[in-house]
Amino acid sequence: xxxxxxxxxxxxxxxxxxxxSLLGVIGFLLVPVLVVIxxxxxxxxxxxxxxxxxxxxxxxxxxxxxxWQSLLITGMFVALVVPAQVVLGLLTAVLLDRRLPGSVxxxxxxxxxxxxxxxxxxxxxxxxxxxxxxxxxxxxxxRVEWLSDPxxxxxxxxxxxxxxxxxxxxxxxxxxxxxxxxxxxxxxxxDGANAGQVFRRITLPLLRPTMFFVVxxxxxxxxxxxxxxxxxxxxxxxxxxxxxASLIYREAFTNFRMGRAAAMSVxxxxxxxxxxxxxxxxxxxxxxxxxx
Amino acid sequence: MRVLVxxxxxxxxxxxxxGATDGDRTTVTFRLWDEQVAKAYEESFAAFEQRNTGIDxxxxxxxxxxxxxxxxxDIAAGxxxxxxxxxxxxxxxxxxxxxxxxxxxxxxxxWTRSVVDLxxxxxxxxxVPQLWDSIALxxxxxxxxxxxxxxxxxxxxxxxxxxxxxxxxxxxxxxRAGKSADQSDFNPGTISRYGxxxxxxxxxxxxxxxxxxxxxxxxxxxxxxxxxxxxxxxxQYVVDLINKHHVAPSAxxxxxxxxxxxxxxxxxxxxxxxxxxxxxxxxxEGAKFRWGLAPLLTGPSGRVGVVHGVAAVASAxxxxxxxxxxxxxxIGSADGARPIAAGxxxxxxxxxxxxxxxxxxxxxxxxxxxFRDAANGVTFPAPVGPRVQAGATAAQPILQQMFLGRLPVPxxxxxxxxxANKAIEP
Numbered sequence: 001x002x003x004x005x006x007x008x009x010x011x012x013x014x015x016x017x018x019x020x021s022l023l024g025v026i027g028f029l030l031v032p033v034l035v036v037i038x039x040x041x042x043x044x045x046x047x048x049x050x051x052x053x054x055x056x057x058x059x060x061x062x063x064x065x066x067x068w069q070s071l072l073i074t075g076m077f078v079a080l081v082v083p084a085q086v087v088l089g090l091l092t093a094v095l096l097d098r099r100l101p102g103s104v105x106x107x108x109x110x111x112x113x114x115x116x117x118x119x120x121x122x123x124x125x126x127x128x129x130x131x132x133x134x135x136x137x138x139x140x141x142x143r144v145e146w147l148s149d150p151x152x153x154x155x156x157x158x159x160x161x162x163x164x165x166x167x168x169x170x171x172x173x174x175x176x177x178x179x180x181x182x183x184x185x186x187x188x189x190x191d192g193a194n195a196g197q198v199f200r201r202i203t204l205p206l207l208r209p210t211m212f213f214v215v216x217x218x219x220x221x222x223x224x225x226x227x228x229x230x231x232x233x234x235x236x237x238x239x240x241x242x243x244x245a246s247l248i249y250r251e252a253f254t255n256f257r258m259g260r261a262a263a264m265s266v267x268x269x270x271x272x273x274x275x276x277x278x279x280x281x282x283x284x285x286x287x288x289x290x291x292x
Numbered sequence: 293m294r295v296l297v298x299x300x301x302x303x304x305x306x307x308x309x310x311g312a313t314d315g316d317r318t319t320v321t322f323r324l325w326d327e328q329v330a331k332a333y334e335e336s337f338a339a340f341e342q343r344n345t346g347i348d349x350x351x352x353x354x355x356x357x358x359x360x361x362x363x364x365x366d367i368a369a370g371x372x373x374x375x376x377x378x379x380x381x382x383x384x385x386x387x388x389x390x391x392x393x394x395x396x397x398x399x400x401x402x403w404t405r406s407v408v409d410l411x412x413x414x415x416x417x418x419x420v421p422q423l424w425d426s427i428a429l430x431x432x433x434x435x436x437x438x439x440x441x442x443x444x445x446x447x448x449x450x451x452x453x454x455x456x457x458x459x460x461x462x463x464x465x466x467x468r469a470g471k472s473a474d475q476s477d478f479n480p481g482t483i484s485r486y487g488x489x490x491x492x493x494x495x496x497x498x499x500x501x502x503x504x505x506x507x508x509x510x511x512x513x514x515x516x517x518x519x520x521x522x523x524x525x526x527x528q529y530v531v532d533l534i535n536k537h538h539v540a541p542s543a544x545x546x547x548x549x550x551x552x553x554x555x556x557x558x559x560x561x562x563x564x565x566x567x568x569x570x571x572x573x574x575x576x577e578g579a580k581f582r583w584g585l586a587p588l589l590t591g592p593s594g595r596v597g598v599v600h601g602v603a604a605v606a607s608a609x610x611x612x613x614x615x616x617x618x619x620x621x622x623i624g625s626a627d628g629a630r631p632i633a634a635g636x637x638x639x640x641x642x643x644x645x646x647x648x649x650x651x652x653x654x655x656x657x658x659x660x661x662x663f664r665d666a667a668n669g670v671t672f673p674a675p676v677g678p679r680v681q682a683g684a685t686a687a688q689p690i691l692q693q694m695f696l697g698r699l700p701v702p703x704x705x706x707x708x709x710x711x712a713n714k715a716i717e718p
Contacts, residue, residue, distance in 0.1 A: 046364035047389045131544040148544035148696055234548065238693045253361040255682040255715060
């Protein structure tokens, strides 16, 4: 890396190559975030002129019961979805990695839910859970009102969401597994480790970077789940599945309280940044093994 | 962050642009949500353009699912259509914030009175009536004949005195073993055919019962139902039809699936289906049995049904007001309104075009008089106010729980009313 030539020009060339994605980041990420922060400081119903209210929208969130309730539900939703999809995804990846007959077909089948439109899948799941004519109740022969019972609706949406994500998670673990050189587990086995020990002491630690990626992206997408909930329950029954994105949507586009909705979005953004940073610190403390 | 992106798109105003003037031709844009009726408008505007060679009318179709989120966004961005459809729950917001042109057309005496009333706010008329819906009783002729029920004479009463409707509904509800709900060994767990479509459908069911019992729903723009004994009594009666008498499908089936009762009716699994002319074409296409229309059920205060209307309103920001007003005037005339009526799509807002609608359905073998009678009788006002939609959305999850039988009716109404009135605060 010699610094001969024209550093300024080199830097500019570098930025020129970055420009397309940089424009994307600025136009579709940075600007919207700033705009939302701006809106959150106003009172605006879209059709009347916006009025500056300072931090009023944030203050109002403090004693907005629906907002806290929704954060709680989102937290429960994330706590159920993310561990389940990571464990099931890992399990699926390990099984697919065995290269049993049909592995290739299954690999494709597992990813199908991920590439399908969540809204369409939500409609299908709503039909599966339909109390009178649904597939699930017809199969079990017991009438359960899955999506109308406040105790069952959230678990039902969790099942649909996990099912959608598992294939995607498995795909990453599969790539992670492929990156582990065969001699490591082999050496361990020669030293007398059994299959369980190899998995716990060799495979899992070496999968840590994948684990980090899968957990972080899983948390981020799950925190913002909207389509599946919208299609299956619209936040009901009695607000039992009213996750934060669903509440923000309603506040903005049914109640036309743009300022409030923007303030909620900003809080969600801060929350997600906190969670991500915390995770990064947690995973950084643990050693990651460079395998190359 | 999807929400952020949506907000950005909305600010950047990426939407269909409003009308434009090109040389000596002016383009007026017209927006609606109904694909079927859009065809009727195309026909109507073709005739208009022949008479007014300087004006083009462009029809924009925005599906219902996006209509009420796209409209305010476009109005905020200044890209709304010159003329657009609206319903009663949404126009108040735009009228109150000065986005609409007042209607001063001299033809108004020829428009459907009840729709004109719905769109009059603060003494000013804000929309040209385009179509209207009232409520009547669709019935499956084969099922009512088998059960010996005359659907035209049914009367309900919360006190039980002279209630002929409930016994009829019980006779029409049948379980898998073929036992009807008025028999002692009827099994409510395995119902295969329902008597009536009691459900959380305010326009077709709830408000008609409230009105026919002498109850009210709103006081001014505020919701005021929880402390109206007649209203509570009527809603209790409807909820009991589902959870106590088992003559209607469970709310778990109907709460979030607005088409469920229509499907049940067209499948022959529902005998009496109280609904509006907006379902005429669905029933006509879907039902493989003989069916008919009877008047709305009679309650203690008679037959008081909901009349709802769609109107066309004009944007106050239109750059070519004169051409826009010409188009408004055309769709408020009998000739302009005729394609909607003659195609059987809806009762037109112009009274003189009404016979075309009646005639279309007469040729299909359907007598739509019950709808006309309901609109001409005592009617129940559809809710209004600038934020009435927000109020309804806030009340919805609570009322749904109430229909499921998870909340007692008086508590449910009280909680729903409190939530709704909190939501309509600006």
